[in-house]
């Protein structure tokens with residue numbers, strides 16, 4: 395700036411040679427005035443820019459602190475939700491145990507009551523025949539030695555039976571007492587668990603409220619937020635981890651095909667052998683060889699069932715938002731919501747390429763698939779908890795639980811299918827409805 399003003403002065407001075415002294419002075423002061431004007435405009439502009447930059451950096455700072463707060467709350471909520479699920483399972487188990495104990499107690503009580511009737515009858519008959527003396531009468535009435543032996547054996551059996559019945563009665567009474575004691579303890583621990591659960595649920599609703607409040611502090615609105623913009627860092631690591639998982643998925647499919655072929659051949663061979671055996675034995679009826687029983691993954695409660703098709707639905711719930719739907723931005727997946735945290739399952743056999751916490755997607759899992767030689771990618775976002783961190787998963791396997799983590803408004807699963815690899819522009823995203831028998 396200073397250099398320029400000197401240059402202007404020098405220019406003015408060189409022009410000034412052709413003017414009179416007065417005119418020169420006037421022109422010079424004009425020039426200086428204009429120079430000053432420009433200078434002040436420029437500095438005004440500069441201070442505006444600085445001000446705006448400050449505002450932007452403040453907003454950025456605010457956004458960053460909100461993001462950090464959400465991350466923290468998500469972590470806490472995930473932990474409590476996980477503990478809640480464990481507690482609920484414990485409660486269900488304890489309730490089942492208590493029910494079983496009640497059933498056993500009822501059984502014992504019936505047995506004791508029935509035996510009491512028998513014992514009372516015995517007591518009455520012994521009394522009527524003169525008490526324990528009746529045994530001696532029986533023995534003394536023997537006509538011969540062998541008769542005596544017979545009678546003695548019979549009396550011993552009778553005495554033993556009485557003893558046994560009394561022993562049984564006493565054992566059952568002891569067991570009854572023990573079981574009643576156990577029910578009391580179990581009920582006490584159940585009440586404790588229920589109290590714990592209530593406390594957790596209170597904590598949870600507090601944290602959820604806190605998250606909702608923090609979400610309101612986000613600069614972006616709901617729609618913009620739902621666009622799920624990922625950071626450059628995330629995009630880079632997604633792309634790099636994807637390469638390996640795609641290779642693994644293709645290899646796994648080839649192995650599956652080979653295994654299926656082997657099983658089919660084995661089944662065919664077995665069927666042929668069975669047919670030959672039947673022909674040999676001239677069996678009356680022939681039944682077709684049974685397919686080898688498929689050993690599917692163990693499913694937890696509320697998990698969706700495989701309705702066939704290339705992919706299965708990843709979670710139970712209602713569709714709250716479809717593919718491409720959104721007033722602002724393009725929705726690259728479908729949303730499935732549920733009021734309870736239901737299991738999220740892998741939509742097809744595949745290899746986990748990424749399982750991580752994203753500031754936008756929350757707890758997210760990316761899976762690479764190879765189906766009939768075609769590579770697909772599925773994305774599961776806003777999970778409460780992630781149960782897989784890498785490696786192979788099978789269709790229907792629980793990979794996590796539905797949640798509300800990241801830039802999410804209400805508990806739901808955001809689910810995407812990409813025909814091909816996942817790309818930054820999401821060009822390969824397809825409508826999941828076209829691939830799943832919902």
Ligand SMILES: [Zn+2]
Nearest residue numbers: 727728729808
């Ligand atoms: Zn969505």
